[in-house]
Amino acid sequence: MRKLYMSLSVFVxxxxxxxxxxxxxxxxxxxxxxxxxxxxTVEVPAASAVVAPSxxxxxLKAVQARGHLVxxxxxxxxGFGYVDSNxxxxxxxxxxxxxxxxxxxxxxxxxxxxxVTAAERxxxxxxxxxxxxxxxxTWSLVRDTELGGNFTATTFYDGQGMMVPVxxxxxxxxxxxxxxxxxxxxxxxxxxxxxVMAAEGVSYTPAVFEDADATFAAYSEGRCxxxxxxxxxxxxxxxxxxxxxxxxxxxxTMSKEPLGPMxxxxxxxxxxxxxxxxxxxxxxxxxGLTSANVDSKRDSATAPEIRRxxxxxxxxxxxxxxxxxxxxxxxxxxxxxxxxxxxNLGPNTPTYIPRGFNKQYTDGGLLFAPPFR
Amino acid sequence: xxxxxxxxxxxxxxxxERILRVLGQVVFVALVVFVATLIYQNMKAxxxxxxxxxxxxFLKNLSGFDIAxxxxxxxxNSAYWQAFLIGxxxxxxVSVVGIIFSTILxxxxxxxxxxxxxIINRLASFYLEIIRNLSLLVFLxxxxxxxxxxxxxxxxxxxxxxxxxxxxxxxxxxxxxxxASFPTFRLILFLGLLFALVxxxxxxxxxxxxxxxxxxxxxxxxxxxxxxxxGWFVLPERPIVADLAFVKGLNLSGGKILSPEFMALTSGLxxxxxAFIGEVVRAGIQSVSKGQIEASRALGLNSFQTLRLVVFxxxxxxxxxxxxxxxxxxxxxxxxxxxxxxxxxxxxxxxxQNQTGRAVEMIxxxxxxxxxxxxxxxxxxxxxxxxxxxxxx
Numbered sequence: 001m002r003k004l005y006m007s008l009s010v011f012v013x014x015x016x017x018x019x020x021x022x023x024x025x026x027x028x029x030x031x032x033x034x035x036x037x038x039x040x041t042v043e044v045p046a047a048s049a050v051v052a053p054s055x056x057x058x059x060l061k062a063v064q065a066r067g068h069l070v071x072x073x074x075x076x077x078x079g080f081g082y083v084d085s086n087x088x089x090x091x092x093x094x095x096x097x098x099x100x101x102x103x104x105x106x107x108x109x110x111x112x113x114x115x116v117t118a119a120e121r122x123x124x125x126x127x128x129x130x131x132x133x134x135x136x137x138t139w140s141l142v143r144d145t146e147l148g149g150n151f152t153a154t155t156f157y158d159g160q161g162m163m164v165p166v167x168x169x170x171x172x173x174x175x176x177x178x179x180x181x182x183x184x185x186x187x188x189x190x191x192x193x194x195x196v197m198a199a200e201g202v203s204y205t206p207a208v209f210e211d212a213d214a215t216f217a218a219y220s221e222g223r224c225x226x227x228x229x230x231x232x233x234x235x236x237x238x239x240x241x242x243x244x245x246x247x248x249x250x251x252x253t254m255s256k257e258p259l260g261p262m263x264x265x266x267x268x269x270x271x272x273x274x275x276x277x278x279x280x281x282x283x284x285x286x287x288g289l290t291s292a293n294v295d296s297k298r299d300s301a302t303a304p305e306i307r308r309x310x311x312x313x314x315x316x317x318x319x320x321x322x323x324x325x326x327x328x329x330x331x332x333x334x335x336x337x338x339x340x341x342x343x344n345l346g347p348n349t350p351t352y353i354p355r356g357f358n359k360q361y362t363d364g365g366l367l368f369a370p371p372f373r
Numbered sequence: 374x375x376x377x378x379x380x381x382x383x384x385x386x387x388x389x390e391r392i393l394r395v396l397g398q399v400v401f402v403a404l405v406v407f408v409a410t411l412i413y414q415n416m417k418a419x420x421x422x423x424x425x426x427x428x429x430x431f432l433k434n435l436s437g438f439d440i441a442x443x444x445x446x447x448x449x450n451s452a453y454w455q456a457f458l459i460g461x462x463x464x465x466x467v468s469v470v471g472i473i474f475s476t477i478l479x480x481x482x483x484x485x486x487x488x489x490x491x492i493i494n495r496l497a498s499f500y501l502e503i504i505r506n507l508s509l510l511v512f513l514x515x516x517x518x519x520x521x522x523x524x525x526x527x528x529x530x531x532x533x534x535x536x537x538x539x540x541x542x543x544x545x546x547x548x549x550x551x552x553a554s555f556p557t558f559r560l561i562l563f564l565g566l567l568f569a570l571v572x573x574x575x576x577x578x579x580x581x582x583x584x585x586x587x588x589x590x591x592x593x594x595x596x597x598x599x600x601x602x603x604g605w606f607v608l609p610e611r612p613i614v615a616d617l618a619f620v621k622g623l624n625l626s627g628g629k630i631l632s633p634e635f636m637a638l639t640s641g642l643x644x645x646x647x648a649f650i651g652e653v654v655r656a657g658i659q660s661v662s663k664g665q666i667e668a669s670r671a672l673g674l675n676s677f678q679t680l681r682l683v684v685f686x687x688x689x690x691x692x693x694x695x696x697x698x699x700x701x702x703x704x705x706x707x708x709x710x711x712x713x714x715x716x717x718x719x720x721x722x723x724x725x726q727n728q729t730g731r732a733v734e735m736i737x738x739x740x741x742x743x744x745x746x747x748x749x750x751x752x753x754x755x756x757x758x759x760x761x762x763x764x765x766x
Binding site for chain 2: 118119120122123126142146147148176177178179180185186190191193194195197198204205206207208209210214217218221222223225266
């Protein structure tokens with residue numbers, strides 16, 4: 001009986017001591033509080049340090065061990081990355097991720113799309129939450145260096161534009177004097193807007209929002225006189241406004257916006273894989289290989305470069321650490337660049353954007369795949 | 374006796390209460406330090422592997438983005454720390470405005486809830502029950518998208534209730550412009566404040582000496598008002614002229630323009646927090662026992678005096694601690710500004726973080742800021758609580 005009493009009192013004492021410590025921490029113990037601050041701060045990098053190896057070859061190993069690719073995508077921009085009415089991800093950025101999965105696993109469905117906002121995308125990539133960021137992201141120097149990423153190649157050449165209601169009668173940036181412009185936070189768009197307006201000497205008020213939906217909701221409510229983002233984004237968002245014909249995109253280009261997929265610093269092998277996946281899409285179009293004809297073309301291919309690309313000759317795929325038929329899998333399962341483009345941004349889609357710069361170099365565009373050799 | 378003493382010394386240390394007490398504390402602190410160190414090391418290793426080093430030097434760099442609502446001149450040529458400061462000032466503005474209005478509305482609600490008038494009583498409890506059970510984020514978005522963005526467009530705007538212009542670009546209210554005589558007027562206001570203080574202390578002394586309780590605050594305020602009014606009419610030129618808001622071009626101009634983001638955030642926070650404060654006030658008033666009220670009536674105090682001299686001072690002691698936590702909630706909840714696009718400190722930090730990639734630095738800075746804000750608020754309220762606390766003997 002006494003024993004029981006003793007152990008009970010010890011237990012109570014310990015509990016009291018703990019409670020005393022716990023209670024004292026916020027009031028008096030400043031140092032303890034600061035430590036708690038640190039705890040929460042480090043959560044993301046700390047967790048990622050375990051799951052996100054970033055040295056040479058480690059990303060591919062981690063992806064293969066996991067069994068699927070994790071792709072940071074957009075869920076709000078039709079034509080580039082969005083969730084369609086059936087709940088499936090669609091868009092050219094999304095299809096790129098499918099192509100990458102086809103290259104790695106030979107199966108374009110082995111990809112998990114993780115929607116990231118403009119503001120959190122680089123942190124998500126740095127911390128290893130996603131393997132590749134394919135989310136209409138503009139290639140810039142700071143992002144290539146300080147933000148810890150590497151752009152692989154440009155998959156869409158874009159420029160920043162400004163959309164206004166037709167009824168406003170505005171045609172140039174000067175007309176926006178004293179007006180309000182809706183823009184999304186954490187984008188190059190936000191910085192370009194400040195740059196261009198300062199250069200033009202136009203005084204304006206920014207109305208800045210956290211995501212694309214909020215930005216365009218505010219614009220359609222008339223909170224702003226104009227809304228700015230990449231022209232492709234304007235076209236695609238206009239298609240889902242209540243009355244698309246009531247809005248016009250000004251004939252001004254405020255910046256160069258090369259968009260493309262981005263990978264983490266530190267793993268050159270993964271960078272090569274991500275980059276040559278883009279080039280495979282370009283070359284597929286250049287060589288006339290489509291998902292429909294790639295089987296017959298493979299059987300009849302005589303041109304050495306096509307044979308090397310499809311893995312019939314040499315060991316290009318093995319050099320990347322993939323199977324030798326990675327390019328065949330990409331073309332067969334996802335299609336070439338033109339197929340992806342037409343599927344998402346072609347004339348038969350609500351988000352039609354003329355190809356402009358996004359044509360093969362042979363047609364006067366900027367798409368240019370280095371040789372497969 | 375001898376036997377008892379012997380037993381006392383024979384207790385092994387692991388059963389000695391005094392030692393165990395100290396040991397418990399030491400073990401706990403050691404555990405906290407160990408875990409914190411572990412996590413910090415892990416973070417440093419993780420960041421080093423990604424080639425990121427912790428530094429706050431980037432705050433001196435050019436920000437390159439514009440902010441809509443700025444307390445001091447700011448442009449894209451300003452530094453990141455200036456952007457951060459603007460966010461901080463905006464947070465303080467929302468917090469102070471929010472605390473003032475939610476307290477006023479909360480007290481009214483709390484008293485209304487106890488009203489014997491059936492309609493007032495029911496209306497107040499209906500409001501409290503509805504609002505307290507909503508999610509604040511949903512509530513804020515409702516105020517933004519559902520109310521302030523649904524106001525008339527600038528071109529259709531008409532002055533309302535005197536000279537207030539309601540549009541979905543902002544609410545324009547009349548505001549004062551200081552004229553040449555304003556510096557003199559400011560001096561007069563300062564004198565009025567001094568005079569009010571003199572009145573305040575004189576009345577308090579009088580109250581202590583005679584045992585009567587004069588309406589100290591009311592008289593002090595009237596004294597201040599008197600001086601201010603004399604100054605207003607004596608000066609050859611009015612110190613402040615009214616500046617009305619009007620529509621100019623694409624936006625409102627003149628007066629004071631309150632943006633829809635600011636309006637949505639403050640009205641949402643005020644209406645939400647006031648519901649909680651109303652309950653706190655009601656609980657405080659009900660905590661004063663009925664005997665106190667009966668006793669004061671027996672002493673011959675009328676109902677107003679009973680409320681002012683007996684019920685309120687005692688209720689305040691119960692009200693202040695939970696009220697403090699409501700104030701803290703309001704300050705912290707103001708970070709939901711990001712949902713309605715109001716540039717508060719969290720919002721601006723998010724932008725900076727995203728443009729620089731300095732996530733760890735910016736988040737630690739924001740957390741430190743909120744910690745300081747909360748500790749300052751709670752220190753102020755604790756100080757007040759100490760003052761009004763019942764002096765126990």
